[in-house]
Amino acid sequence: MINYIWFFMIAIGVLVGIINGRMAEVSKAIIDSAQTAVAISIGLVGVMSLWLGIMKIADKLGLTDIIAKLLKPTIIRLFPDVPKDHPAISAMIMNISANMLGLGNAATPFGIKAMEYLQELNKKDSASNAMCRFLVINTASIQLIPAVMIGIRASLGAKNPADFVIVSVLSTSTALVAGLILNKYLEKMPIFKE
Amino acid sequence: MMKIISEWIIPILVLVIPFYGIIKNVKVYEGFVDGAKEGISVVIKIFPALVAMLVAIGVLRASGALDLLGKFLMPFTNKIGMPQELVPLALIRPLSGSGALGIATEIIKTHGADSLIGKMASAMYGSTETTFYVLAVYYGAVGIKKMRHSVISGIFADIIAILSCVFYSRLFF
Known part of the structure; x- marks a missing residue:
């Protein structure tokens, strides 16, 4: 199910991009989004570590x-x-x-x-x-x-x-x-x- | 009241749990460090799905397809008071947990973490489960073929969760 959803999100996006003549924006969005994922994940590591650390203490209790x-x-x-x-x-x-x-x-x-x-x-x-x-x-x-x-x-x-x-x-x-x-x-x- | 609870909850948790640990003679520092080292592996597990979904929704947004979808569903979303920006999240949430996380993240990033839409997206992600995944995994594990009324009840609960989320967000944010 998720395979089709993901594919169609991209397919529809590219198609509409062609129709609207916004391929430059689409192209930029693809690269930027992938980089954004890295920035978010790095921020997430800190908070997840903090929470899992606290939860480990709670677990021992x-x-x-x-x-x-x-x-x-x-x-x-x-x-x-x-x-x-x-x-x-x-x-x-x-x-x-x-x-x-x-x-x-x-x-x-x-x-x-x-x-x-x-x-x-x-x-x-x-x-x-x-x-x-x-x-x-x-x-x-x-x-x-x-x-x-x-x-x-x-x-x-x-x-x-x-x-x-x-x-x-x-x-x-x-x-x-x-x-x-x-x-x-x-x-x-x-x-x-x- | 709400403001105080939400501002205090994190410091209180970070204080109370180790405090209780000290009383109970638990090695709190070592325990914390031991748990914290799993943080990276959790994020590593989320990361690939985050890339996949951020890219897909990024394409939809940049091409203008997301605006089209929003305009198309506007009569409906206006009626329930839901910002049209949240439509993709509401649609994906019951189907894929990691997908929904990716979409929620993109919405929060685009509209700002402290905007009404950003907060609503956070609450919406936090308030429903991936119903179809839960049903498939749990029934599959014990070989149940007839799911009976649980599918309808589960989807109904998802719809109520999304509507309540819109309602409570407008009330509290």
């Missing part, structure tokens, strides 16, 4: 476990169809906690583990209600510290690189609630039967 403990009651309530002490619950909690801290790389293995446990309860090749619910939570996952974007903004000279976080957390929360409500409504509809 068991911050993920603390967040996991806080999330547990909510997750149990959201998944009444999964037994309370089933390993799927703890895998889902670890996945969501890691996502909230912006540790995407750590979140994916927990998420896959959670899906495997949910599949033990499901045993079909059609997604269970619990799986659909878990994935809606994942597609609208709240990120408390979007480190990469903070880094990019810092690297592009933002006065206050983290000032967008409140808006993004509020938007994701709204989307999460909306997604879960629609999900609950749809799971009972005959066309989405298991």
Whole structure:
């Protein structure tokens, strides 16, 4: 999918450039953009290193476990169809906690583990209600510290690189609630039967 | 209030986490250095996609194609109060994480990190996930073939995220 999108972005761009007679600008933009990527990345290295350093300390302090403990009651309530002490619950909690801290790389293995446990309860090749619910939570996952974007903004000279976080957390929360409500409504509809 | 939270959050985090570490007898300096050395490899992983997307969107912008798209979608974007400059970002976000990062970066660079459009682009990138990627990876891992209602719910959540982002940005920025 992304292969076609990328290709068509360039193809359409060049085509429109020919029609508009702006090939000089297009040519300059190609080279400049590639160089811009370097400048941004160099700025990003500093912020990412800072954040990963702080997160390493937090990790040694068991911050993920603390967040996991806080999330547990909510997750149990959201998944009444999964037994309370089933390993799927703890895998889902670890996945969501890691996502909230912006540790995407750590979140994916927990998420896959959670899906495997949910599949033990499901045993079909059609997604269970619990799986659909878990994935809606994942597609609208709240990120408390979007480190990469903070880094990019810092690297592009933002006065206050983290000032967008409140808006993004509020938007994701709204989307999460909306997604879960629609999900609950749809799971009972005959066309989405298991 | 918002201003104070956003100004204080970084210093507080950088203070509180090592402080708690000292109390708990964790080697904070060594821990920090150990974690920080992964910073470069994260950026190296992002870098190629950043080049690819900055170039693609750069071509679209310089040729005037982006203006055309914006004009074409103006009746719709005006209705929801979304700046037309953010259309490409909203379209790519559910499909590709690295692609969206590249486009958001280009928008922030072009319009300025502290402009309304720049902040909105940052929030929009931070507020939705790459829905199709998440569904493909997680269902693929356990061999689920029927995704049932999760596709619609996921896309719905993305749309709500983008609309809320426009709404809250106008409220707070």
